Amino acid sequence: MKICHIITSIDQSGGGPSKSVCDLSIQLAQQGLDIHLLTQASENPYIQTSPHKKLELHFVQGISFSLAIKQQLTQEHFDLLHSHGIWQMPVHYAAQLAKKNNIPYIISTRGMLEPWALNYKKWKKKLALWIYQNNDLKKAACIHATGKMEAQHIRQLGYTNPIAIIPNPIELKEKKTYTNLKKEKKRLAFIGRLHKIKNIESLMHAWTKIKNTQDWELVLVGDGEKNYVQSLKQLVANLQIQNILFTGFLAGEEKEKIMQTLDFVVLPSFSENFGMVVGEALQNEIPVIASTGTPWDDLQKHQCGWWVNNDVETLSQTIQQAIALSDEERQQMGQRGRKLIEEKYSVEIVASQMIQLYEWILKGGTKPEFVYEL
Structure with missing residues (x-):
């Protein structure tokens, strides 16, 4: 053919x-x-x-x-x-x-x-x-x-x-081991284009409601239209969010390196026909919180993440539940995610x-x- x-x-x-x-x-x-x-x-x-x-x-x-x-x-x-x-x-x-x-x-x-x-x-x-x-x-x-x-x-x-x-x-890769990867806090990350459809504002509002986040930071990996990115940074200032990091657009080895520092990935979009970042996170053994605007009900079925509504209250409750997990529980979720990708995607x-x-x-x-x- x-x-x-x-x-x-x-x-x-x-x-x-x-x-x-x-x-x-x-x-x-x-x-x-x-x-x-x-x-x-x-x-x-x-x-x-x-x-x-x-x-x-x-x-x-x-x-x-x-x-x-x-x-x-x-x-x-x-x-x-x-x-x-x-x-x-x-x-x-x-x-x-x-x-x-x-x-x-x-x-x-x-x-x-x-x-x-x-x-x-x-x-x-x-x-x-x-x-x-x-x-x-x-x-x-x-x-x-x-x-x-x-x-x-x-x-x-x-x-x-x-x-x-x-x-x-989803391309299955063996994890590379990078030396000197340092992070001061555990990390919950959004990865993707910074755009209104991604519902990042609700994620930020949800983050302000989380208790005991002094050991955590919210990382936004991606870029978007200049005015929209500036509006997000203004929202950070208005909400007085301290533990947040904008990395800008990352690809290749830079993206792989930051993926290895992440504990959870969150995709709170209003609409996604697929959401490649979910698959990429799972193949890296990172549990995911995804909205029901994405097609990732497999997260729930295979116990490798959460598939939830994307309103502020639900997001904050789910994030609170995620960061309360022990390292062992989180790692087990990640392993189940990798297995899901191997068997289906x-x-x-x-x-x-x-x-x-x-x-x-x-x-x-x-x-x-x-x-x-x-």
Whole structure:
């Protein structure tokens, strides 16, 4: 099979989709598929050169991205196109060319059809849906969701296509041992883009209600729009929070190092189609507190964290419960989290499911159990 993946960016600043698409593409190539990854050139991509002979990377300058898609899809014959994200014109052009040339295509919506996301700049999105996006989605051979909640929201919008529920892959790594990693306090961390959808304000208010935090600090790992980051720092001043650290954006070894200093990770978002940071924390044996706006009910089922409402009171109670655990209890939770990732979310397992989906679309046969039809 020859598959073309299309994503506007695989830069490390792009968050979860950039990382997961790279990991998936590499593993699909390792499992024998011919994979082409078409994306815009950027300063700091997750992969710059192909690590496998069956994976071809195509980096193009942003202004010519749409033209490059047209050239690539007319020069090469692909069995299937797999687009990641919606709204962007290059992804729309890929769908147009696929329809014109009778090539089946999959759209991974990447949380962009979640209610919270649709309400953000909603009139622009309503216009885009009317002009082109609705038709692109309706004509897709399959829509890919990363969790049940995202799939339900897609169905509620009226799309009748088959929906495949396949999680993002989590790369399992052996823990590196870094020397001279020092911290004065235990750490609860938020990791990700600093944005209103992440509900960081409620986390800060919850933190002020925690008792006995003199041995703890709240760490915010990530960056965002300058004005929003400044508003968070102003809130810190207004609430007189002392034990808090803004690290800015971290990637690669810097991120790995700080992960090794963390005791818990918290993701209080209003909406997440997946939440890669949860998987990354669990594979590092760090228990997680995640909101019910994320699809991580596995935290509760597998006793490796908490899946709770994201209001201030619930967050504060849950954090209080977490920091009261003994080191042994916390470590046991972390070990269960690592086991969960190994058994359900590894790149090998996810790539195998994606191959089953591709084969079903191209060849028919028995429908995979993770595909839902009306």
